[in-house]
Amino acid sequence: MESVKVESQEKMGEFSFIRRFFAPLAGKTAWNLGDDAAALPPLSSESCFVVSVDNLAEGVHFFPEDSPRRVAQKLLRRNLSDMVAMGAVPRGYFLSLAFNPENLDVEEWFEAFQQGLASDQEKYALSLLGGDTTRIKGGIFLSITIVGEVHQKGILRRNGAQIGDELWVTGTIGNSALGLLCREGKISDSDNIFAESYLLPNPPVKFLVGDIASAGIDISDGLLQDLEHIAEQSQVGISVDILDIPLLPQAQPYFETHPDIILEGGDDYQLLFTINPKNKARMMARAEAENIQVTCIGEVIQGKGLFLKNTEGKNLSGKGGWRHF
Amino acid sequence: MESVKVESQEKMGEFSFIRRFFAPLAGKTAWNLGDDAAALPPLSSESCFVVSVDNLAEGVHFFPEDSPRRVAQKLLRRNLSDMVAMGAVPRGYFLSLAFNPENLDVEEWFEAFQQGLASDQEKYALSLLGGDTTRIKGGIFLSITIVGEVHQKGILRRNGAQIGDELWVTGTIGNSALGLLCREGKISDSDNIFAESYLLPNPPVKFLVGDIASAGIDISDGLLQDLEHIAEQSQVGISVDILDIPLLPQAQPYFETHPDIILEGGDDYQLLFTINPKNKARMMARAEAENIQVTCIGEVIQGKGLFLKNTEGKNLSGKGGWRHF
Numbered sequence: 001m002e003s004v005k006v007e008s009q010e011k012m013g014e015f016s017f018i019r020r021f022f023a024p025l026a027g028k029t030a031w032n033l034g035d036d037a038a039a040l041p042p043l044s045s046e047s048c049f050v051v052s053v054d055n056l057a058e059g060v061h062f063f064p065e066d067s068p069r070r071v072a073q074k075l076l077r078r079n080l081s082d083m084v085a086m087g088a089v090p091r092g093y094f095l096s097l098a099f100n101p102e103n104l105d106v107e108e109w110f111e112a113f114q115q116g117l118a119s120d121q122e123k124y125a126l127s128l129l130g131g132d133t134t135r136i137k138g139g140i141f142l143s144i145t146i147v148g149e150v151h152q153k154g155i156l157r158r159n160g161a162q163i164g165d166e167l168w169v170t171g172t173i174g175n176s177a178l179g180l181l182c183r184e185g186k187i188s189d190s191d192n193i194f195a196e197s198y199l200l201p202n203p204p205v206k207f208l209v210g211d212i213a214s215a216g217i218d219i220s221d222g223l224l225q226d227l228e229h230i231a232e233q234s235q236v237g238i239s240v241d242i243l244d245i246p247l248l249p250q251a252q253p254y255f256e257t258h259p260d261i262i263l264e265g266g267d268d269y270q271l272l273f274t275i276n277p278k279n280k281a282r283m284m285a286r287a288e289a290e291n292i293q294v295t296c297i298g299e300v301i302q303g304k305g306l307f308l309k310n311t312e313g314k315n316l317s318g319k320g321g322w323r324h325f
Numbered sequence: 326m327e328s329v330k331v332e333s334q335e336k337m338g339e340f341s342f343i344r345r346f347f348a349p350l351a352g353k354t355a356w357n358l359g360d361d362a363a364a365l366p367p368l369s370s371e372s373c374f375v376v377s378v379d380n381l382a383e384g385v386h387f388f389p390e391d392s393p394r395r396v397a398q399k400l401l402r403r404n405l406s407d408m409v410a411m412g413a414v415p416r417g418y419f420l421s422l423a424f425n426p427e428n429l430d431v432e433e434w435f436e437a438f439q440q441g442l443a444s445d446q447e448k449y450a451l452s453l454l455g456g457d458t459t460r461i462k463g464g465i466f467l468s469i470t471i472v473g474e475v476h477q478k479g480i481l482r483r484n485g486a487q488i489g490d491e492l493w494v495t496g497t498i499g500n501s502a503l504g505l506l507c508r509e510g511k512i513s514d515s516d517n518i519f520a521e522s523y524l525l526p527n528p529p530v531k532f533l534v535g536d537i538a539s540a541g542i543d544i545s546d547g548l549l550q551d552l553e554h555i556a557e558q559s560q561v562g563i564s565v566d567i568l569d570i571p572l573l574p575q576a577q578p579y580f581e582t583h584p585d586i587i588l589e590g591g592d593d594y595q596l597l598f599t600i601n602p603k604n605k606a607r608m609m610a611r612a613e614a615e616n617i618q619v620t621c622i623g624e625v626i627q628g629k630g631l632f633l634k635n636t637e638g639k640n641l642s643g644k645g646g647w648r649h650f
Binding site for chain 1: 360362363373377378408413455460475477482483
């Protein structure tokens with residue numbers, strides 16, 4: 001971890017805070033708090049580094065009463081999802097923290113927060129490489145910069161979808177959006193599966209397909225909005241068979257009454273990708289090896305924007321761009 | 326720039342905010358807002374990436390009335406100083422922002438903030454590669470993650486100082502600490518030189534000596550504290566001739582009355598380094614080529630901690646570790 005710069009009057013307090021909660025998470029390349037920055041030699045001469053930033057703020061992305069352990073995991077996993085979306089293996093992350101120690105049981109909150117990070121570091125084989133800590137007046141603000149690595153030929157971008165490619169998605173869609181509704185008391189969630197999806201996303205970190213897929217994105221803004229990004233960047237149309245979208249059985253009734261929640265809800269952190277049918281067998285073998293559910297939900301077509309069909313082939317979208325049902 | 330994830334209700338506002346203020350700063354590797362992350366191919370197969378994070382918060386590191394242009398430059402330059410301290414060439418940076426649009430003239434503040442970044446991007450030949458933006462209740466919170474690159478043999482660390490090495494420093498010391506006192510009205514600053522040093526540090530970005538120096542650190546916490554880091558990490562003693570410490574003529578009177586302000590004040594963002602005397606000529610040639618002032622202020626000795634001498638050789642420090650005059 002790089003040495004953390006702090007205001008002079010609070011130096012010792014901050015140093016011991018870092019030592020207490022974050023030094024145990026630091027990886028080897030971080031030189032254990034001993035330098036101005038972390039140094040990362042590339043794993044191969046044909047590697048490319050991939051870097052992404054994601055914030056989480058109390059009152060915006062999480063509730064003050066949320067488990068700090070889950071907050072830590074959500075923060076890290078949102079960033080891991082960006083690595084999947086680029087076809088990259090995560091190597092480590094940098095943590096920027098701001099909080100008001102007067103409004104917080106610092107010991108309790110950061111103890112649990114650290115446990116969440118430690119648990120996911122082990123699960124995903126990565127470590128903390130550096131960071132900075134600041135005392136502010138407002139709520140807790142957290143930002144992670146994640147660094148991953150990918151072979152230069154394995155980068156997955158948004159702009160490569162070709163007409164004739166199939167459109168695939170990992171996992172099931174809409175659980176997190178339904179989870180938010182549960183937390184707001186708007187729907188019930190007897191087995192807690194949606195609330196858990198909202199709190200703890202599970203991106204398919206080992207499912208790297210940049211060398212065989214033509215375009216990809218992780219679903220953070222919502223299935224349709226993220227699909228629009230692929231369509232726009234690739235300058236193609238995308239036709240989606242909406243009844244093929246993979247759902248949990250518990251989500252099915254809501255899809256019938258509130259399809260927009262499922263289709264536009266966001267925070268799924270699943271991978272949406274397009275692939276030439278000739279590469280389908282290789283892709284499916286990788287999914288099977290990692291025990292990841294993959295579903296074909298449409299195809300890349302001529303045109304512009306999204307075209308939504310039900311299984312009878314009826315076009316549910318307006319002229320080119322889809323808006324709302 | 327990676328695509329920035331935002332809460333659904335504010336998506337369009339945030340996208341246009343990013344497009345308006347930050348897309349113009351985005352570098353090529355950021356793919357102009359079009360992907361989940363930035364991709365950085367190494368410039369050479371023997372390169373190492375160097376990454377550091379630094380926060381600035383309103384009310385902590387800057388005053389609400391400070392020029393947003395200067396805030397942007399200070400934020401970036403603090404990070405650039407970490408790159409100098411590692412011997413690395415900066416390649417780009419990621420910006421994490423949080424602010425309350427209700428308490429801020431967003432248009433005016435970010436227009437000036439962007440101008441500060443744009444001006445320094447040109448000065449230092451680097452660009453914005455990604456980021457994330459969040460609306461919070463508190464003051465403005467800014468964090469930069471900077472990414473630089475260095476040949477694996479040119480990394481400058483803190484732990485390499487050897488007995489017999491000379492101790493050198495760039496620029497002049499204490500100006501920023503005196504600037505803070507001026508801003509607090511405690512001392513006067515007729516030509517505004519200290520206040521300007523506080524607002525606008527000037528790290529010696531082109532003075533890269535990782536291949537010839539044995540250890541280095543940038544002065545952010547204060548000359549003595551940062552020297553202690555080198556001594557501790559390198560497990561050596563460091564003897565400092567305090568009357569050799571380079572000062573502006575305007576700072577000289579304060580050094581006599583308040584040496585602690587100069588020696589411990591921090592925020593100098595100059596490079597402190599140790600070097601084997603045999604490499605001195607090469608180092609001085611580089612300093613001259615970049616028009617950077619360098620001064621020898623001491624030497625690496627046996628022992629532990631700092632030893633402060635005046636020019637008569639009188640030891641001003643206590644037993645081993647220096648505390649206060």
